[in-house]
Amino acid sequence: MQKDKIQKIAKEVVKFEIEALKKLQKSINTSFSKVVKLILGCKNGKIIISGVGKSGIIARKWAATFSSTGTPSFFLDAANASHGDLGQITSNDIVILISNSGQSDELKNIIQYSSRNKNIKLIGITSKKDSVLFKNSDVGFLMPNIKEAGPENIVPTASTSVQLALGDAIAIACMRHKNFTKFDFKKFHPSGSLSVKLKTVGDLMIIGKKLPLVYENIKMKKALDIINSKKLGVLIIRQKNGNTSGIITDGDIKRIAQKHPEFERLELKKIMKRNPISINKDSLAASALGIMNTKKITSLCVHKGKNQKKTIGLLHMHDILKSNIN
Secondary structure (H helix, E strand, C coil), rough: CCHHHHHHHHHHHHHHHHHHHHHHHHHCHHHHHHHHHHCCCCCCCCCEEEECCCCHHHHHHHHHHHCCCCCEEECCCHEEEECHHHHHHHCCEEEEEEECCCCHEEEEEEEEHHHHHHEEEEEECCCCCCCCHHHCEEEECCCCCCCCCCCCCCCHHHHHHHHHHHHHHHHHHHHHHCCCHHHHHHHHCCCHHHHHCEEEEHHCCCHHHHHHHCEEEEEHHHHHHHHHHHHHCCCEEEEECCCCCEEEEEHHHHHHHHHHCCHCEHHHHHCEEEECCEEECCEHHHHHHHHHHHHHHEEEEECCCCCCCCCCCEEHHHHHCCCCCC
């Protein structure tokens, strides 16, 4: 097969799928809203998703996307459902069945089982209004009739692209309604590069007894002992009321020592850097690293909410770099 012909086929397939997605976009109506509202209303049950063949693969993807965006769900193998796994479906559950034809034999037992229990709600995703699935669904969504990209219109291609996009649309709609944030998303993705990108200042900051806090009226001699024991190369200086008033680093101390032979007698409040830069604990660690690079510093005070004067932690560049944030 010639190279140009191969590329032409590829472009035709993509075109088929683009047209199919355009039809899906036009098909989004009140039925879509009903599906989303039913899922959002599932408080005491589970979201169970199933399908057969290629639709089953898409159903598995729906379940994964739902769960990762704050809508707990799992995939039910349609074939195994008829051999005992129907027991996974219980009262107050929502069952979502995906089938282009709506007539798959493997789904009929799930449909029948769900219909017998009034406390189980069935959502049918199909392109056939007269199908067994659509007729028995509590809420049905009709996908547009589309032509598959392959020859003879027999290979599930454009139809599965539509199913995939519909699942994403439902998941994101639920996600936004729940105000599911990137920080919630991080909880479900503790491993991998995504988790690293979403690490916050609060995840990495130094707290408690390790925090190098000192009062501003102590002498430099005592401050030297503390900075050496904490081994962070920095001291956060505060007033008697607990508010942070300044900061001093080991680099500052070396410069001061060169200017003042008896610098150990000096009070910290006379030589500290006032109004140190502070960052909210909920800020991304990557943002903190950007501030450090711009300001050419290695540590940041950390505060909570809008109270910048109250330091609750210290973020050191070494801790950011250890987390592979760049």
